[in-house]
Amino acid sequence: MGYGLGIFERQRFLRLLHGQLRNKEKIHLKKRVMTIIDGQDSMLVKCADGSSYTGHIVVGTDGIHSRVRTEMQCLAPPDLVLKDKTSITAEYVSFFGTSKAIPGLKEGEGHTVFDLDHSSLLFVGSGHIPQWFFVTKLDKKYYGDEIPRFTREDMEKKALEYEDFQFCEGVTMSQLMSTTTQLSYVALEEANHEVWTHRRIVCLGDSIHKMTPNYGQGGNQAIEGAAVLTNCLRKMLDTGNGDVSLEKIEKTLLKYQRLRGKRAESFVKMSGIITRDEALATLKHTLRFLYFPLPSSEWMAGKSRTWLSKRSTLTGADFQTKMYSTAPVLDHLPIPPRLTAYKSWRTKPMKPEAAKPPRAQWVIPFL
Template structure:
């Protein structure tokens, strides 16, 4: 079976490796001239790690010691008061990886020469035809048994959908960075922990890396950002100074994390999501994974994990077809496989998108007294109310092969 994977991001690379290991002829078309990680660090929850293991990365993961160095993860108020503690049973199984290292690990499992850089996809057809411009500027048209759109929220493949909803602004923006040096992550309660702190329309999160440095992010509602001269356009040094002033009175180690960061290492993003759910992730010989299929707000930290779940599920659904000769893949059998992928992924994705959207709404409350009331409510919640949605997210396991 000949398959094109459009996009060399997390989901695309992992899927390509998993399909090749199962016998498919796979080529990855990436528009960038280099293999870029596109960010700072990523939190890999247990569901993401299971997906990677299903795709053949168990040995590679065992060689990468990117684990959270504490079993404690707390949610706090800006004065340092603990609102909730996340279950240590889950936190101890989370890995925090620099995105560059993750991309290198994923790409290392893809057959040499099968990642084509500088290839900009211009159009695709539901018959499996891809028209693209290669790295030398030459226009090419190739035919495939299946084309996978793994090319992110502004997917060129998704444009072939007659009802592509496009993107909408989620209402907040984020700055992310990795500190230039190790930072003591001991909080005001004496616990060395990862965590997230919720203020009034503003929040801050952090997690340790294996080498002692820390990954952090700051999120603010766009109404706050715009009131400060649209900070996206400020020099990075001035922006970091403003962030330092804004979080100067928040609990430790938040001010210390900002002061241990080089301005040029910060990344800015506006949070977006699909304006509406896609009714199907496949059309003819086209199928979508990751943000191309279901770009959601980043509040759960599950964007990469859901792309990997997609990749693992799609590989399993296609498994019985992957060794078929190119051009001889039965359309009816392929349609059943893609329908199964849709059936398995649609309910899960819709729940994740809804949870992420709801969490963002709660986290960015701006009405007078609303944030204080929210934080009081979080302190009073029983542990089971915190743990139950976390287990729904992180206890995912790959589906059984087709026919079982």
């Protein structure tokens, strides 16, 4: 698609984005939302430090433990959001780490390891900095508020249990742990909420569709959501002659959910399948992983096996191209020339059904 591949730390990525903002004074740090009050013509957000903000719309991009989503559910009719209040689950837990450069690892390398009940990913970024994930299964499937939070002691105990685990030849868990510069140990929540918006509140990203990291799509889907919401809001303002009435806003926010819902749901499901395939969770997952892997596993391993489908035959590269070329774009900006050169890139307005990624249909009749 005309773009090269680069790997670097999330902090650096955020720094690059922040550096391009024209009005940095609009960014207010260290704000903790406490309450959202629904007014007739506006929303009032109150923060823990006593500050408050008023606007026509509140957009919740505050992650899986979203306070904005919680406030939205409190304001909505109880029967509308009853299922969503208990829809978050967790069956796996993961280390997310960045360590110091390790001799022998080359920039741009990627290593994946799969074993019973756990898997790992190791990427080597610029400066030979390794960024790594270690996913392992929890003792059971947890729901909602019962999903555990882990202490430093819990993390160190788990790391000690797998200290000899090799992320690639010669690189062990204990070696990565001993040189970490950033490290977290968290449950991998999974969720796809049914209600994304109510009145003047709307959620996007992890706050409304949370997926496991093995497929590497959580951040991408959040960015896609921001693009679609931007398109919807711009169209509302451009065609509404300044109309920001509640009725107009509600229709616009519901349109955003319709455009994003199917695609987000597909990625949540696919990410969960890949996590379980790579952890050899059941006989079905093990057989599929060994003999009929999803294109992402082939692609990450640099393989070119054919993916068996009832409808078509796709290689891993074909699948990735289809997945990215069906992603939304900002309608008010021209598509870069490097993309228009690729015939597969979508250039027509997105419809809900067209927005879905390719569908996986495996030929394994005995499963």
